[in-house]
Amino acid sequence: xxxxxxxxxxxxxxxxxxxxxxxxxxxxxxxxxxxxxxxxxxxxxxxxxxxxxxxxxxxxxxxxxxxxxxxxxxxxxxxxxxxxxxxxxxxxxxxxxxxxxxxxxxxxxxxxxxxxxxxxxxxxxxxxxxxxxxxxxxxxxxxxxxxxxxxxxxxxxxxxxxxxxxxxxxxxxxxxxxxxxxxxxxxxxxxxxxxxxxxxxxxxxxxxxxxxxxxxxxxxxxxxxxxxxxxxxxxxxxxxxxxxxxxxxxxxxxxxxxxxxxxxxxxxxxxxxxxxxxxxxxxxxxxxxxxxxxxxxxxxxxxxxxxxxxxxxxxxxxxxxxxxxxxxxxxxxxxxxxxxxxxxxxxxxxxxxxxxxxxxxxxxxxxxxxxxxxxxx
Amino acid sequence: xxxxxxxxxxxxxxxxxxxxxxxxxxxxxxxxxxxxxxxxxxxxxxxxxxxxxxxxxxxxxxxxxxxxxxxxxxxxxxxxxxxxxxxxxxxxxxxxxxxxxxxxxxxxxxxxxxxxxxxxxxxxxxxxxxxxxxxxxxxxxxxxxxxxxxxxxxxxxxxxxxxxxxxxxxxxxxxxxxxxxxxxxxxxxxxxxxxxxxxxxxxxxxxxxxxxxxxxxxxxxxxxxxxxxxxxxxxxxxxxxxxxxxxxxxxxxx
Numbered sequence: 001x002x003x004x005x006x007x008x009x010x011x012x013x014x015x016x017x018x019x020x021x022x023x024x025x026x027x028x029x030x031x032x033x034x035x036x037x038x039x040x041x042x043x044x045x046x047x048x049x050x051x052x053x054x055x056x057x058x059x060x061x062x063x064x065x066x067x068x069x070x071x072x073x074x075x076x077x078x079x080x081x082x083x084x085x086x087x088x089x090x091x092x093x094x095x096x097x098x099x100x101x102x103x104x105x106x107x108x109x110x111x112x113x114x115x116x117x118x119x120x121x122x123x124x125x126x127x128x129x130x131x132x133x134x135x136x137x138x139x140x141x142x143x144x145x146x147x148x149x150x151x152x153x154x155x156x157x158x159x160x161x162x163x164x165x166x167x168x169x170x171x172x173x174x175x176x177x178x179x180x181x182x183x184x185x186x187x188x189x190x191x192x193x194x195x196x197x198x199x200x201x202x203x204x205x206x207x208x209x210x211x212x213x214x215x216x217x218x219x220x221x222x223x224x225x226x227x228x229x230x231x232x233x234x235x236x237x238x239x240x241x242x243x244x245x246x247x248x249x250x251x252x253x254x255x256x257x258x259x260x261x262x263x264x265x266x267x268x269x270x271x272x273x274x275x276x277x278x279x280x281x282x283x284x285x286x287x288x289x290x291x292x293x294x295x296x297x298x299x300x301x302x303x304x305x306x307x308x309x310x311x312x313x314x315x316x317x318x319x320x321x322x323x324x325x326x327x328x329x330x331x332x333x334x335x336x337x338x339x340x341x342x343x344x345x346x347x348x349x350x351x352x353x354x355x356x357x358x359x360x361x362x363x364x365x366x367x368x369x370x371x372x373x374x375x376x377x
Numbered sequence: 378x379x380x381x382x383x384x385x386x387x388x389x390x391x392x393x394x395x396x397x398x399x400x401x402x403x404x405x406x407x408x409x410x411x412x413x414x415x416x417x418x419x420x421x422x423x424x425x426x427x428x429x430x431x432x433x434x435x436x437x438x439x440x441x442x443x444x445x446x447x448x449x450x451x452x453x454x455x456x457x458x459x460x461x462x463x464x465x466x467x468x469x470x471x472x473x474x475x476x477x478x479x480x481x482x483x484x485x486x487x488x489x490x491x492x493x494x495x496x497x498x499x500x501x502x503x504x505x506x507x508x509x510x511x512x513x514x515x516x517x518x519x520x521x522x523x524x525x526x527x528x529x530x531x532x533x534x535x536x537x538x539x540x541x542x543x544x545x546x547x548x549x550x551x552x553x554x555x556x557x558x559x560x561x562x563x564x565x566x567x568x569x570x571x572x573x574x575x576x577x578x579x580x581x582x583x584x585x586x587x588x589x590x591x592x593x594x595x596x597x598x599x600x601x602x603x604x605x606x607x608x609x610x611x612x613x614x615x616x617x618x619x620x621x622x623x624x625x626x627x628x629x630x631x
Contacts, residue, residue, distance in 0.1 A: 315434065316471045320521075323431050323467075324485035324537065325459035334484065338475025338520070 008261040008293070010231030012075030012176060012202055019047065019086045022079045031078055034257040034289055036225055039196050041116050041142035041170050043080050049087040053110055053119025053143050057094070060104035063131075064095040070120060074146050074176065077200045077231065081174035084146035088120035094133070098126035098152070105132045105349065112139035112169060122148040125155040127180075132158040132348060138193075142170035153180040153207065160188045160352055161199070163226075164359065169194040174202065179239070181207035188347050189216035189245075191226045192359040198227040203241065205268075210239040216258075217343040219360050220286070222251025229259040230275075234268040243275035246343045248336055248360065249286035260292045260306065269300035279310040280339050282332075282364075332364055379446050379462070379544045381407045381577060386441035388422075388429045399425040401602035402441070407545060407577040414580045414588055414613060417599030418621045423581045424468065426599075427549045431465040432458050445544070460489055462544030466534040466551055473521040478533065479503065481521045482540060489541050506539050509569070511562050527554030528563075535566035545577045546570065552587035564590030585617040600624045 010031065014022055024045045025032040037044055057065055067090050074085035094106060110119065123133055135147070151157045163171055171194055177185050191197050203212045212232060220226045232241045247256045258277040279288035292306040313335070321331035337344075337357065347353045388400035399422045407413055417423050429436045430443055432455040443450045450458050473481065482503065487493040494502065507514060510532045522530055531551055538546055548567065552560055568591060570576050580587060588596075588610070596612040597604045598621070605624040606612065 314471065317473050319433055319455060320467070320471050320473065321481070321485075322455040323459055323465055324481075324541065325456055325488035326484055327456050327488065328454070330484065330488070331456075334476050334481070335473065338473060341475035 008231050008263060008295075010077050010200060010202065010229055010259065010261050011233065011263070012077045014076040014078070014082050015073050017082065019079075019083055022082055025079060035198055035227060036196065039170065039225065040172060043083070043116060043142055043144045043170065043172050046083040046087060046116070046118070046144070049089065049118065051115055051117040052088065052090075053112070053117045053145060055092050055119065055121060056109040056111070057092070058107040058109075059094065060102050060106070062097060062100055063102070063106055064097070066093045066095075067091070068093055074120065074148055075202065075204070076146065077174050077176075077202050080144045080172045080198070081146050081200060084118045084144040084173050085120055087118045088146070090120075092121040093124070094121065095124045096126055096129045096131045098129060100126065100129045100131070102131040105134050107134050107136065109136045109138070110143060110145065112137070112141040112143050112165060112171075114141050116142045116144070118144045120146045122150065123157070125149070125151045125157040127152040128154040130156045132160070134349065134352065135159065135161040137161070137163045137171055138165055140166040140169045143173070145171070145173035147173070147175045149175065149177045149185065151177065151179050151183040151185055154182050155180065156184045158186040158188070158348055160190070160347065160349060162352060162355065163189070163191040163194060163197045163199070164355070165194040167193070167195060170196045172196070172198040174200040177201065177203045177212065179203065179205050179210035179212065182209035184211040184213070186213045186346070186348070187215070189218070189228060190347070190352060190356050191216070191218035191228070192356070194224065196225045198229075200229045200231070202230075203232045205234060205236045205239040208236050208238040210236075212241045213346065214241065214243040215343050215346045216245035217340050217356055218245070218247045218256060219363055220247060220249045220254045220256045221363050222285075223253045225255045227257040229257070231261045232263070232273065234262070234264040234271045234273065237268055238270040239268065240271070241273045241275070244343060244346070245277045246340055247277070247279040247288060248282065248339065249279060249288055250282035250363070252285035254286035255289075256287075257289045258291070262294050262304070262306070264296045264298060264301060264304060266297040269298055270302055271304065272302040273304045274306065276307045278308075278339075280313065280336070281310065282313045329365065333361055336360060336364060379409045379577065381545045382444040383430070384442045384444070386426070386429065386443065387439045388425055388436050389439055390425070390436055396437070398439070399602055400429065403603055405597065405604065407579060409544065409577050410574040411595065412571055412578045412580065412591065412593045413595045413597060414582060414593045415597050415599050416582060416585075416613065416616055418625070419583060421599045422602040423583070423599050424549055427465055427547045427581055430463060430547055431455065456488065459541075464538060464541055464543035464546040466538060466546065466548040468550040468553060470522050470530050470534060472523045474523055476521050477518055478521055479517040482537065485537065486540055502540070506536055509539070510536055510566050512536065528556065528559035531555055531559065531563050532566075535563050538570055539566060543576060545579070547579045547581065549581045550583070551580070552582060552584065560586070560590060567591050585613045588613045598624050
């Protein structure tokens with residue numbers, strides 16, 4: 001079967017194009033229609049190189065770190081990712097040698113400063129290696145980041161990406177994951193901070209047997225825009241993908257966007273895929289857009305499904321818990337934590353789990369009065 | 378010795394057609410060690426009474442009072458009422474996804490007792506309480522009410538009754554949906570609380586099924602939002618034989 005049109009707006013169809021060849025988005029395009037372009041600090045319309053993102057890296061012995069001229073091709077899914085890839089003069093390269101089993105996390109910190117910046121990095125997980133990478137985004141300013149993860153045959157790579165910038169922070173870009181034979185990636189996104197976060201994650205399988213566990217937890221507070229877009233491209237047989245994103249929203253103009261595109265191409269027999277997004281609205285005025293897209297071009301698959309739900313905080317749950325003496329704040333904490341449990345359980349690092357829980361609780365604490373259950377309220 | 382006094386309680390709810398008065402002046406006094414039954418047909422306002430005492434936000438108290446040892450509980454929030462010693466075993470307790478029974482129970486016990494029980498003591502206490510209700514130990518690791526059968530939900534409610542040791546417990550249709558064996562287990566649990574003599578119990582039911590398992594001291598017949606008749610256990614037998622019709626006729630003439 002041949003595919004005549006691009007299978008998805010998120011398919012990395014811009015690879016190899018120069019930035020000048022890619023139209024500057026105006027907000028009416030399908031892939032940009034949810035995004036507040038005016039709040040991107042110009043990241044979507046860059047034409048020349050601004051500052052460079054400064055990466056701080058902390059890696060255990062044996063991991064090779066290099067900063068080299070950017071020569072390889074980045075499979076860019078949108079103009080911001082293309083700008084990050086094309087305008088970065090160098091690529092920070094992290095290589096986990098074949099068969100290495102790291103006992104310590106590779107830490108990559110991006111603490112943004114004022115102004116726009118672009119950055120590009122790649123993580124190469126050698127054959128049969130096992131490693132965990134933590135990307136920690138904090139600070140302010142506006143960064144466009146292109147991250148390329150090349151997971152070789154039999155390798156197992158865990159990527160945790162924490163987005164916890166200041167309230168004026170803008171972060172946009174792409175994680176492009178390429179999976180070799182029988183390799184496995186566990187990708188976890190934790191989005192708490194910033195004014196705008198827009199992350200596109202793409203997964204391509206180059207050989208059979210690849211496994212992608214994609215998870216995300218986000219807490220979108222008043223005025224914040226958190227956008228997570230995924231494209232999983234099942235182009236070879238017997239690969240698996242499991243996508244689970246859960247979001248909690250509260251306050252006026254809190255806006256989350258989740259786009260989950262999964263394509264099962266004609267020859268991807270034996271594919272197993274499931275994608276799910278659940279959102280919990282704590283207050284009026286918050287909005288969650290959730291769009292799963294599943295396109296199947298062969299019937300010879302193991303399974304394919306998707307689910308998307310957005311619900312309101314259940315007053316009956318709060319009543320039940322408080323009727324047992326549990327104070328309202330504690331009851332809310334239990335419900336929200338319970339809601340996020342499935343995703344929290346997928347976060348391998350205890351300190352990241354704690355950071356998520358503390359971040360969520362602090363934000364819940366800010367809105368206690370909204371739920372104060374007065375007498376006969 | 379504690380006393381719960383419900384005085385001239387009027388309660389309304391919002392409906393599609395505007396506010397509707399459900400309770401039309403309820404008077405009831407319960408003391409520690411007493412077991413009362415409220416019997417009434419469906420729609421008579423029995424559950425409204427239960428939820429109004431607990432403080433569910435859907436029910437608006439328009440007049441009257443509920444006093445616990447002289448203190449007005451209507452001025453308290455839902456969690457304050459529970460910590461003051463009130464408990465409601467619900468007919469349809471909700472699911473709380475992702476929150477385990479053991480985490481929930483320990484959080485509740487900590488809130489009501491004012492301090493966290495020592496872990497070792499707590500595990501022993503929980504194990505004993507679960508065993509008393511013939512509950513499988515694996516139950517503690519399941520999420521609150523998630524996928525529970527009707528019987529499991531009721532056992533979980535009575536498990537909480539035993540652990541929270543309230544001054545006054547309202548049991549809303551605790552017998553509904555139980556088979557004979559489960560009814561026996563649940564009734565035994567209520568009887569253990571009753572036999573301590575330290576709690577006042579208000580059983581809400583529309584059948585006499587539960588009253589054959591749990592001895593009661595007083596029966597109140599509840600019709601159209603108020604108590605229509607009161608008496609001892611013999612009143613329950615009368616209702617079993619004749620139904621509620623005679624009281625409803627009286628109510629309709631009002």
